[in-house]
Amino acid sequence: NAGVTQTPKFRILKIGQSMTLQCTQDMNHNYMYWYRQDPGMGLKLIYYSVGAGITDKGEVPNGYNVSRSTTEDFPLRLELAAPSQTSVYFCASKGGPSTDTQYFGPGTRLTVL
Amino acid sequence: AQSVTQPDIHITVSEGASLELRCNYSYGATPYLFWYVQSPGQGLQLLLKYFSGDTLVQGIKGFEAEFKRSQSSFNLRKPSVHWSDAAEYFCAVKLEERSGGGADGLTFGKGTHLIIQP
Numbered sequence: 358n359a360g361v362t363q364t365p366k367f368r369i370l371k372i373g374q375s376m377t378l379q380c381t382q383d384m385n386h387n388y389m390y391w392y393r394q395d396p397g398m399g400l401k402l403i404y405y406s407v408g409a410g411i412t413d414k415g416e417v418p419n420g421y422n423v424s425r426s427t428t429e430d431f432p433l434r435l436e437l438a439a440p441s442q443t444s445v446y447f448c449a450s451k452g453g454p455s456t457d458t459q460y461f462g463p464g465t466r467l468t469v470l
Numbered sequence: 471a472q473s474v475t476q477p478d479i480h481i482t483v484s485e486g487a488s489l490e491l492r493c494n495y496s497y498g499a500t501p502y503l504f505w506y507v508q509s510p511g512q513g514l515q516l517l518l519k520y521f522s523g524d525t526l527v528q529g530i531k532g533f534e535a536e537f538k539r540s541q542s543s544f545n546l547r548k549p550s551v552h553w554s555d556a557a558e559y560f561c562a563v564k565l566e567e568r569s570g571g572g573a574d575g576l577t578f579g580k581g582t583h584l585i586i587q588p
Contacts, residue, residue: 399578461513
């Protein structure tokens, strides 16, 4: 049982490039989340999803897009990378509204130069 | 808007000594509060949570936390720390829905880095 997996672990982008951060969970969880953790700061919610085909904005959605075509996968898309998007990105999941615990992946460290 | 403050960026404790990590929150209603631990290169692991009821909550690894509404605090404690407790500790509160908190999204404090001295 792998839990929440994220790829890649590290990535360096140039300004204006695009990329997709992958997130997969094998726990059949309905709820999934993307957070970013800036240096010396706490995590902030970017986007979340309550099930396949349903996504919504969190606290800091600007500059990102998401999709949820399957229960397992919740990719995060950066279209025009900017230095302000240098951060560590965490994906998380939980079973649904009746469960409490969010399970986090190991993170993707992204640097935009 | 809701927020979480962890006033201590670093704390150094001797192995075997007691520990208290501070957390203050700002929230309009009864908060849902969490403590997570992050080891280097790892994701976050839930230590404990408070939703309602008994204000003293027990968690994993011997940790406990006490919710004090009058002080807007949710401090984490452990009576005797072990070297393996060295990590980053985050306090978090559930976002209100109007702030993007649908589906129980969280907002986190900046974290407290715990160093254990032998």
